[in-house]
Amino acid sequence: MSFYTSLSGLQAAQTDLSTISHNLANVSTNGFKKSRSEFADVMASNFTSDPRRMVGSGAVLQQNRQQFSEGSLQTTGNSLDLTISGDGFFAVKMPNAVGTQAYTRNGAFSLGTDRFITDTQGSRLQAYAVETDGTVPANSKLGDVQVPLTSGEATPTTAVTLKMQMNAAASVPTVTPFNAADPSSYNTATSTSIIDDQGKVTTLTNYFVKDTPTDPSGATSWTMYSYATGVGLNNGNGTKVTFDGDGNMTAPQGATALNFNPPAGGTARAITFDLSGSTAAKQPFAVASRTQDGVAKGEFSGVAVDESGVITASYSNGDSVKLGKVALANFVNPTGLKQNGGNYWTSTGLSGTATMGTSNENGYGKLMSGTIEGSNVDITEELVNLIAAQRNFQANSKALDTASQISQTIFNIRA
Template structure:
């Protein structure tokens, strides 16, 4: 019997060393949770066996359970690298259209070729859908959706109204010669305004200001005038029912007396679009004061289609995309799952776990709510393996193995002695 007792000890020590070796092998694996082997003694007894004379029959592996303690935190430069501090798991789907859901603590996510947010194994991160205001509209594991980043935002709108509020220096001199936009000596100032065509393409509208007459400072009723030439690219804009340029008139105090309403221009067709476009220019807030030229206000009502520029994830797990046109869009809230008994989860490899009858069904929630930990963006949870602790455990397991091997050798020697007895 002692032979088999020592053999069970050897097997238990071998199992312990295998578990420890696996922990050490995954010391750099993100989201890895170390395992602990537990053992129990074996007793063979019957009703007739005296409780004071019972001898054990060795040991068996009782369980190999995972320790879901917090792993080390590593800082990252990616907003899609997520780490859970406390309880909870990310829910991911290995197949975009499948129903299988796995759970992981490895939160290193990236964007694939189809703009889906996936982990290092290509599984889709699950989020709760939200409405336009960012409010969650559905909960539950069966209602989560794959997180996908949109390519654009908004609808292209052609510019139809431009408003400029400028100050023209009352001390400016009148240029000599006819206006030539390629000759800066023929105009006093210019300013460029970005407008958009019907496809959302940016165009440059340039306004050139040329002083024509100066007011008589001795006459309070005297006025001064400026001509404004407007171009979109190489196309000169012509006022509807009139001719270019637009004439601005100021009184002796520098207040604009005309035009006091927006000036409409004949439609033109930009080279980047096939649709004709009409524009009006409002200069009503302009002034003529003894100070340098400046643009006090500039507005236009066109809009380009916004291109995705970045994505952020807040501490509640809300994923928000930002676009080049200034739009922001909530895309979903990261779904977290928890279990009544995480140690009952089935390991699948690649940092994945699956629920079992021992773990219980997953409870879904979100970060910073009851039963769930906090979520950090730009962080990755590493392994919770302590190298020093594992090496000490490995030495202890090795000593246990050597001790059981020695006991086995002693049992063998005793058996050999008995076999060598002669009558």
């Protein structure tokens, strides 16, 4: 009997060593929760047994209890690195199991190639749909979070204003005729970003060539050539811009039309170009103001998650679009969750079904962006436990050896 009792002790010590080793192996695993092996004694008895004479029959593993204390927090600066300070789990949809929802404390999320917010294993973060103000409607359901590439509707440019100061003392270019590729054939150039009919940003460049002076009063004349996407507007013909001797602009009067015939795929249209308020002086060329009325589609520029869990995408046109609110899961008995590996848990009958909620509400933990929760394994504590488990193993092996020697002694008794 003592042989099997010692053997159960060896098995218990081996299980304890395995648990501790597993904890130590995951000391650097984000969101990992350590376990503790708990054992119970084995007693063989029946209703006729005298309790004063009962002898135990060894030990048995009662449970490997998971420890859900919070791990250390590490600041990363990545807005999609999320941590739950307190109770709760992130809900994710696993990629290789259709419809299967898992739970994790590892909040290292990022944008996948398909622009879904996913973890390192491709599981998609689950969130509630929200209104434009970030509130969750009563009938909101959980779903994946996908970031749109663009935001807003594009409006092509129809009008440009440019107020500038021309250098009246500039010399006439030595190279003629005008050639946009040769800086020696023009005096100065200025560029304005405009929106084409496809909603893309393109560049309108205006080149100014000073004409040979003929007016003794000091009046100056310039020819303006306009190009966009390498195409000359008004078929490459220039527009005369003149100033009197006091530097006041005399032509053109009001806005002029620039007929833009874009390359294949675009639509021909006219852009009104207004130089009103421009002057000429014996000073370097300068632009006082510049406007255009087009609106480009916003290009995705970043994503952020606030403390309440609202996910907001930002775009180059200034738009901010709220995409969802991070869902958090909680359980009546978290220690009953099934460990699936990969930092995932799934619910069981022992844990109960998940109760869903959001950050810092109704007992759920507070969401933190830009941080990662590390493992809750304490190396010093585990090493001390390792020494104790080793001694338990050695003691049980010694008891087993003693039982074996006693048995051998009995076998050697001769009549």
